[in-house]
Amino acid sequence: MVVKARKAGAKEQNERSEGKSRRGREGKSAQLHGRNAAIIRHKLGLSATPTPPPLLLLLLRALFICALALTAGFLHWYHLSELFENDRHFSHMSSLEKEMAFRTEMGLYYSYFKSIIEAPSFLNGLGLIMSDRLTEYPLVINTLKRFNLYPEVVLASWYRVYSTTMEFFRIPTKMCWTINRGEDLDPVESCEGMGDPAYFYVTFVFLLNGAMMSLFYIYGTYLSGSKMGGAVTVLSFFFNHGESTRVMWTPPLRESFSYPFLVLQMLLLTHILRTKDPSRNSMVALGVSTVMFMLPWQFAQFVLLTQVASLFASYILGYLSPAKMQALLLTHMVSLGVCFILMFGNSMLLTSFYASSLISIWAVVALRNQFAQMFRAGFLTWVMQCVAWGGTTVILKFLLALVLGASDDAHISSLIKSKFTSYKDFDTMMYTCAAEFDFMEVETVLRYVKTLLLPVNLLVVGVIAVKIIKDVIAFLRRRDGAEHEDDQTEKLAKAVLVYHTLQLVAFAVLAVLIMRLKLFLTPHMCLMTSLLCSRQLFGWVGEKMKQHTAVFIIVSIMAVQGVANLQQQWSIMGEFSNLPQEDLLEWIKENTPPNAVFAGAMPTMASVKLSAGRAIVNHPHYEDAGLRERTKLVYSMYSRKSAEQVKRNLMSLQVDYFILEDSWCTRRTRPGCSMPEIWDVEDPVNAGKTPVCTLLSRDARPHFTTVFHNNVYKVLKVPKAAKHTR
Numbered sequence: 001m002v003v004k005a006r007k008a009g010a011k012e013q014n015e016r017s018e019g020k021s022r023r024g025r026e027g028k029s030a031q032l033h034g035r036n037a038a039i040i041r042h043k044l045g046l047s048a049t050p051t052p053p054p055l056l057l058l059l060l061r062a063l064f065i066c067a068l069a070l071t072a073g074f075l076h077w078y079h080l081s082e083l084f085e086n087d088r089h090f091s092h093m094s095s096l097e098k099e100m101a102f103r104t105e106m107g108l109y110y111s112y113f114k115s116i117i118e119a120p121s122f123l124n125g126l127g128l129i130m131s132d133r134l135t136e137y138p139l140v141i142n143t144l145k146r147f148n149l150y151p152e153v154v155l156a157s158w159y160r161v162y163s164t165t166m167e168f169f170r171i172p173t174k175m176c177w178t179i180n181r182g183e184d185l186d187p188v189e190s191c192e193g194m195g196d197p198a199y200f201y202v203t204f205v206f207l208l209n210g211a212m213m214s215l216f217y218i219y220g221t222y223l224s225g226s227k228m229g230g231a232v233t234v235l236s237f238f239f240n241h242g243e244s245t246r247v248m249w250t251p252p253l254r255e256s257f258s259y260p261f262l263v264l265q266m267l268l269l270t271h272i273l274r275t276k277d278p279s280r281n282s283m284v285a286l287g288v289s290t291v292m293f294m295l296p297w298q299f300a301q302f303v304l305l306t307q308v309a310s311l312f313a314s315y316i317l318g319y320l321s322p323a324k325m326q327a328l329l330l331t332h333m334v335s336l337g338v339c340f341i342l343m344f345g346n347s348m349l350l351t352s353f354y355a356s357s358l359i360s361i362w363a364v365v366a367l368r369n370q371f372a373q374m375f376r377a378g379f380l381t382w383v384m385q386c387v388a389w390g391g392t393t394v395i396l397k398f399l400l401a402l403v404l405g406a407s408d409d410a411h412i413s414s415l416i417k418s419k420f421t422s423y424k425d426f427d428t429m430m431y432t433c434a435a436e437f438d439f440m441e442v443e444t445v446l447r448y449v450k451t452l453l454l455p456v457n458l459l460v461v462g463v464i465a466v467k468i469i470k471d472v473i474a475f476l477r478r479r480d481g482a483e484h485e486d487d488q489t490e491k492l493a494k495a496v497l498v499y500h501t502l503q504l505v506a507f508a509v510l511a512v513l514i515m516r517l518k519l520f521l522t523p524h525m526c527l528m529t530s531l532l533c534s535r536q537l538f539g540w541v542g543e544k545m546k547q548h549t550a551v552f553i554i555v556s557i558m559a560v561q562g563v564a565n566l567q568q569q570w571s572i573m574g575e576f577s578n579l580p581q582e583d584l585l586e587w588i589k590e591n592t593p594p595n596a597v598f599a600g601a602m603p604t605m606a607s608v609k610l611s612a613g614r615a616i617v618n619h620p621h622y623e624d625a626g627l628r629e630r631t632k633l634v635y636s637m638y639s640r641k642s643a644e645q646v647k648r649n650l651m652s653l654q655v656d657y658f659i660l661e662d663s664w665c666t667r668r669t670r671p672g673c674s675m676p677e678i679w680d681v682e683d684p685v686n687a688g689k690t691p692v693c694t695l696l697s698r699d700a701r702p703h704f705t706t707v708f709h710n711n712v713y714k715v716l717k718v719p720k721a722a723k724h725t726r
Contacts, residue, residue, distance in 0.1 A: 072217040096582060105621055107603075116157075135609065136617060151254075186577075216237060224531055225534055236529045243522040244523050258296040283327060296536065308332060316386065322368060350400060353394075433670070453525050507524050508521055532550075550680075636649050639686065
């Protein structure tokens with residue numbers, strides 16, 4: 001018994017000592033973990049002992065940030081409105097002049113807004129644009145499916161409600177007066193106010209883009225962790241305004257409605273990347289904003305492709321967990337499906353590289369363990385995942401296009417091919433001969449340098465790149481490829497910076513290839529300047545006051561050229577006038593039957609449909625394969641083919657009148673880019689002959705009859721092959 005008691009006592013004593021030892025080890029482990037966490041917080045520029053501020057202080061901060069954001073939004077709205085008014089004197093233009101000011105595809109989009117507001121009812125107007133017989137005669141097309149017209153539908157419904165409400169309460173909505181134009185021209189009535197359709201339309205476009213600037217302030221503040229960062233973003237945008245947006249010159253373009261929602265979407269994505277376990281509401285908000293970005297613009301899918309690629313690269317480098325990556329992919333897939341339904345089964349969405357990329361990345365993430373086992377953890381695994389993503393995406397894209405019989409986006413592949421090879425065809429030349437689809441100009445880069453936008457971005461990206469390289473080297477040095485929990489925590493904290501850097505690189509590649517796409521690059525560069533105020537990146541400069549002083553000095557230097565850029569914008573003073581086209585449209589309305597069918601240059605056709613209400617066979621929305629073929633038949637007028645062949649082409653489209661413009665026959669943006677020279681690529685057999693447009697501008701007989709002409713336009717009557725009715 002004594003022995004047993006002694007043994008029990010010894011056992012109890014051993015257990016106590018083991019417990020103390022275990023508690024000591026746990027205490028040391030917790031202490032070590034706490035020390036590591038403190039080190040990580042110090043590296044990231046966070047407080048070592050964060051204490052939540054009082055609720056009232058948080059509320060005051062939020063109100064102050066909102067007030068600054070609203071101020072930025074108001075200033076941008078006012079800036080856009082004034083630039084637009086100064087450029088065109090919009091408030092003193094007649095209704096016809098306002099419509100003519102919406103040239104090319106802008107006029108096409110606005111024509112559907114006009115159709116809905118002039119219809120007997122909203123539903124009747126909606127039915128008209130969903131069974132449209134005027135845009136591609138004699139075809140009946142659903143323009144909601146083809147042209148991303150939801151902005152026009154929404155604005156038209158608002159306009160009808162607004163007009164009805166104001167009329168019910170007998171509140172005047174516009175002020176009209178007579179404008180004496182002189183030069184033996186008839187006076188015109190001009191109206192200003194929300195009751196004027198064109199004024200209502202552009203006002204909401206500018207309000208939306210004013211709200212975008214408010215989002216940019218909040219975005220810059222959130223990304224940098226400093227209210228000063230938001231201010232730097234807004235100032236950078238204003239200093240580089242001409243490179244950041246063109247909404248003040250082209251309000252109806254799709255990007256004017258779409259891009260503000262991309263800013264919101266990327267802000268929500270930033271929040272999700274920073275959150276360890278994002279809520280379902282955050283994911284739903286991200287999905288809704290993605291839908292709002294995709295619906296107004298057919299090009300949105302290419303931007304979202306770069307976003308998904310940037311996220312995938314972040315995942316490969318270990319800055320994004322597999323669970324979060326799959327959640328983001330699922331959100332994108334659902335958003336794409338919703339857009340596909342709302343666009344009435346638009347095949348371009350499903351056959352895009354974006355859709356194929358979502359599937360291929362999902363497969364790569366799902367098979368991550370198999371990749372690790374086959375190639376071991378390390379650099380080779382990263383390479384093989386990228387190869388699998390790229391190869392699978394291309395194969396899926398072309399398989400889906402083959403199965404669905406879709407070729408609408410074939411010109412995009414040809415356009416990219418023409419950038420890197422000597423490949424040319426009619427469609428690619430139509431794009432590449434336009435300055436906005438050429439490579440980025442050297443002058444654009446110089447403008448970035450003058451406002452310090454490029455040097456600042458190189459500095460920010462350089463600092464982030466150093467951190468990424470250190471992480472990559474540390475990972476590759478590990479034999480087993482495993483990471484400690486603290487390393488993973490630190491990497492996830494950097495995920496936002498890594499994503500934004502990769503997204504900037506993607507936007508830069510797009511902008512270099514196609515100058516028009518600098519409208520994505522420049523705003524993102526402005527956003528990245530906010531990181532000058534980030535303690536996470538530039539805490540090494542010194543205490544916060546020193547860092548802010550350095551930022552203030554940099555912004556002051558930026559302002560020298562930035563203010564000069566703004567003054568140059570403010571000095572633009574113009575007054576819209578296009579008397580030859582006004583003369584043409586008035587003649588069409590008075591001298592041609594309502595069911596007459598027209599063909600001609602794409603920009604002019606948009607105006608004919610909008611202002612004269614006549615049917616057209618081609619238009620500026622060049623993204624459809626069938627429309628490209630129709631346009632090629634119409635543009636044979638500017639080839640070196642025989643006049644007889646051109647006449648047969650127009651008769652096959654049931655055209656009644658062709659609007660011939662000499663400038664389209666003779667103008668040349670650069671060597672090889674006149675219309676006859678473009679046709680020489682497509683039709684080398686007839687190269688060297690006199691263009692048919694030159695011959696017909698002298699004498700249209702015997703193939704056509706000239707029924708109208710002025711110093712710009714000549715209307716040729718096309719003989720009938722057979723009677724056709726609508």
